[in-house]
Amino acid sequence: MPPKWNSPLYLLLFIQILAIPSNSQPQFPCKPPEHHTHPFCNTSLPIPTRAQSLLSLLTIPEKITQLSDHASPIPRLGLPAYEWWSESLHGVATNGPGVSFSGPIRSATLFPQVLLSAATFNASLWYSIASAIAVEARAMYNAGQAGLTFWAPSVNLFRDPRWGRGQETPGEDPFVAAAYAVEYVKGLQRDSVMMGGGDGKLMLSACCKHFTGYDLEKWRGFTRYTFDAVISEQDLEDTYQPPFKSCIQQGKASCLMCSYNRVNGIPACARQDLLQEVRTKWGFNGYITSDCDAVATIFEYQGYVQSPEQAVAVAFNSGLFDGDPAKGKYGKLGPQNVCSPEHTKLALEAARQGIVLLKNEKSFLPLNRNSIASLAVIGPLANDSLQLGGGYSGIPCNSWSFLEGFESFVEKVSYTAGCIDVPCRSSDGFKEAVHIAKEADVVIVVAGLDLSQETEDLDRVSLLLPGKQMELVSAVAVASQRPLVLVLTGGGPIDVSFADADSRIASIIWVGYPGEGGAQALAEIIFGDYNPGGRLPMTWYPESFTSVPMNDMSMRADPYCNYPGRTYRFYTGETVYRFGHGLSYSNYTHKFLSVPHKLMFEAQISTSPVKNMLYQTREELAYIPIDEVSSSCDSLIFEAQISVTNTGDMDGSHVVMLFSRAPRLFKGVPEKQLIGFTRVQTTSRRSTQTSIKVEPCKHLSVVNENGHPVLPLGYHKLTLEGVDHFVFIEMNATRAAFES
Numbered sequence: 001m002p003p004k005w006n007s008p009l010y011l012l013l014f015i016q017i018l019a020i021p022s023n024s025q026p027q028f029p030c031k032p033p034e035h036h037t038h039p040f041c042n043t044s045l046p047i048p049t050r051a052q053s054l055l056s057l058l059t060i061p062e063k064i065t066q067l068s069d070h071a072s073p074i075p076r077l078g079l080p081a082y083e084w085w086s087e088s089l090h091g092v093a094t095n096g097p098g099v100s101f102s103g104p105i106r107s108a109t110l111f112p113q114v115l116l117s118a119a120t121f122n123a124s125l126w127y128s129i130a131s132a133i134a135v136e137a138r139a140m141y142n143a144g145q146a147g148l149t150f151w152a153p154s155v156n157l158f159r160d161p162r163w164g165r166g167q168e169t170p171g172e173d174p175f176v177a178a179a180y181a182v183e184y185v186k187g188l189q190r191d192s193v194m195m196g197g198g199d200g201k202l203m204l205s206a207c208c209k210h211f212t213g214y215d216l217e218k219w220r221g222f223t224r225y226t227f228d229a230v231i232s233e234q235d236l237e238d239t240y241q242p243p244f245k246s247c248i249q250q251g252k253a254s255c256l257m258c259s260y261n262r263v264n265g266i267p268a269c270a271r272q273d274l275l276q277e278v279r280t281k282w283g284f285n286g287y288i289t290s291d292c293d294a295v296a297t298i299f300e301y302q303g304y305v306q307s308p309e310q311a312v313a314v315a316f317n318s319g320l321f322d323g324d325p326a327k328g329k330y331g332k333l334g335p336q337n338v339c340s341p342e343h344t345k346l347a348l349e350a351a352r353q354g355i356v357l358l359k360n361e362k363s364f365l366p367l368n369r370n371s372i373a374s375l376a377v378i379g380p381l382a383n384d385s386l387q388l389g390g391g392y393s394g395i396p397c398n399s400w401s402f403l404e405g406f407e408s409f410v411e412k413v414s415y416t417a418g419c420i421d422v423p424c425r426s427s428d429g430f431k432e433a434v435h436i437a438k439e440a441d442v443v444i445v446v447a448g449l450d451l452s453q454e455t456e457d458l459d460r461v462s463l464l465l466p467g468k469q470m471e472l473v474s475a476v477a478v479a480s481q482r483p484l485v486l487v488l489t490g491g492g493p494i495d496v497s498f499a500d501a502d503s504r505i506a507s508i509i510w511v512g513y514p515g516e517g518g519a520q521a522l523a524e525i526i527f528g529d530y531n532p533g534g535r536l537p538m539t540w541y542p543e544s545f546t547s548v549p550m551n552d553m554s555m556r557a558d559p560y561c562n563y564p565g566r567t568y569r570f571y572t573g574e575t576v577y578r579f580g581h582g583l584s585y586s587n588y589t590h591k592f593l594s595v596p597h598k599l600m601f602e603a604q605i606s607t608s609p610v611k612n613m614l615y616q617t618r619e620e621l622a623y624i625p626i627d628e629v630s631s632s633c634d635s636l637i638f639e640a641q642i643s644v645t646n647t648g649d650m651d652g653s654h655v656v657m658l659f660s661r662a663p664r665l666f667k668g669v670p671e672k673q674l675i676g677f678t679r680v681q682t683t684s685r686r687s688t689q690t691s692i693k694v695e696p697c698k699h700l701s702v703v704n705e706n707g708h709p710v711l712p713l714g715y716h717k718l719t720l721e722g723v724d725h726f727v728f729i730e731m732n733a734t735r736a737a738f739e740s
């Protein structure tokens, strides 16, 4: 029996039509004259007819050749081979056989690893980065060096600080991850509109991954391939799913990748219920792939493709089905568009905006370059220009080591590694490190993590600095004439409480994996050419957190089991640095200029009886179940008008975060929740106005234990960088309640 029209196979075939053979000029189907007579090439026929036409022409053996990430060519129909798997997490990357750096294009702009870009809290920057990646990727496609289907962004939450791939994510907060996902997908796909809007052509296809509950590589006996993530309804709804939901709903991603792990006993790729919900409730119209064995799984778990017309639109919208791609609007992109000056500048700008100043005692930084005769730079990564991108990197256009960055500011720079490598198992190099530290005016130690500590298939077991790095930092701190500057590389949080407490370590900077602009950005910050403003997108926990089982997916604390909860939303224990922490060379004060004190929810319920809709506590209306009343929500939306005053001496680009805390009506209400952020340019000694839009049903609601979003009535606390404001939400439904 031929596959039914709604079989995923149709989807495969039609995406396959995007096809290119690797390492040569892109080929395309429907090339006149030899294939032009096939009905599937006839643009005046409806898409389902074209799809059916194509499928009817394939033999069973031909169909089977299409079921892996490498789809074979079918020359008699003009279908070239296609490699589905290309990567572009923070720049076109070498992971994935769809990309090749041998050809006319030898490198691509290496933007900061995602976690550091997240630390900018600048949504327009995220969009710009993804747009730049899209231009370079499309140029590489035109040169036969990349595909059109990219398996990014990665929007799992950085749930546990040990996770080796936390660096690839936008951090621990679902609101931030959701916002990041939307910008990335919009930027990469451009006219993302297979689903209405724009000119209907996708520039590339982005893929939200890894759906869902994936954030463990290997811990004790657990591995990602078989791990069963046990997730409550409440955690699923308010923590694990929101980034994916936004990635699909607002970003309109054309691909979703399901993860290796199980979710509550069933492999994520076989969760009919969850995947069905993605189709029906979230309106997903694209293709679903599984991690790394793409198409086989789609075929295996048939039945997800509910709306084939939209699904095949992924392919049709890339234009290739309808003629020579070189004549399309992206056809002119080529080597001149890769590593362009604008992209190089954007990579630098992203690193500047992301780098986080964690400690700066007595305003030790910035250094005045005119009063510094000599600098000692110590650390195994300081003279390494190849490790600056972290996981899923490509080949950078330009790469500078941190050392070269400092050398561009100070003439006399001495360097020694101290430890021969990041694992730092020996103290043999300490003597030399102490020696150069004694001689220099100022000492900078570059410590922290690289991919030998955290990566795919490798979680950390400790949050402390690797090996003897801590001893190195302390030995140098004792020897140096003045307090030193500690620079930390890597994605995962590091317990540096020893350094935070030590006044011989004046300043601590988290530089993440800053990409190709990182060395210059770091030097600019240390010497005051750029005023740092990045903020941590995840909690930095103390080493004691490693007693928490990594396989426990619960977000909420459970005092009976000594379980402390996870992320700033639920964790109540000690931190090394909090989510959102980040200093500047300026100080800022904040004020609400206008924000409502009271919101009246007008219940206009005619369809469902009020008594079903309202849940009551002690005769009073306690909360509103959002799902049942969403139409009345719009009238509650407001803009919080905000004033930010820069009270310092330096201009600065400054992040403003708005948190809420709901009345604690039932179990599991978050301690607080980020509901808005913006980044504003400020001028020294001046005030700047900005605003944050608040949608109460979305932002002030919480998810109950059954996984349903509800808006609690009563006092909600809004917190703007330490300034509190209460909003009282009430409901005008008493009369209606009595009537029914």
Ligand SMILES: *[C@@H]1O[C@H](CO)[C@@H](O)[C@H](O)[C@H]1NC(C)=O
Pocket: 036, 037, 042, 043, 044, 045
């Ligand atoms: C394309 O389809 C249209 C509509 O069915 C038909 O009129 C036309 O002849 C077809 N063109 C070719 C080249 O087959």
Ligand SMILES: *[C@@H]1O[C@H](CO)[C@@H](O)[C@H](O)[C@H]1NC(C)=O
Pocket: 383, 415
């Ligand atoms: C830095 O590394 C480069 C390349 O490995 C090496 O040639 C150079 O000598 C190193 N610089 C110092 C100061 O050690």
Ligand SMILES: *[C@@H]1O[C@H](CO)[C@@H](O)[C@H](O)[C@H]1NC(C)=O
Pocket: 363, 584, 585, 586, 587, 648
């Ligand atoms: C910011 O304000 C704090 C507290 O008043 C003060 O200690 C610190 O020196 C100020 N920092 C700057 C950069 O002005």
Ligand SMILES: *[C@@H]1O[C@H](CO)[C@@H](O)[C@H](O)[C@H]1NC(C)=O
Pocket: 122, 124, 125, 128, 349, 353, 653, 654, 679, 680, 681
């Ligand atoms: C946000 O990033 C964009 C893109 O780089 C930049 O133009 C803008 O100035 C940034 N905003 C702030 C406040 O720094």
Ligand SMILES: *[C@@H]1O[C@H](CO)[C@@H](O)[C@H](O)[C@H]1NC(C)=O
Pocket: 600, 732, 735
């Ligand atoms: C409450 O609802 C009633 C009936 O719909 C309406 O007449 C009244 O104006 C509302 N009161 C307020 C304070 O909004």
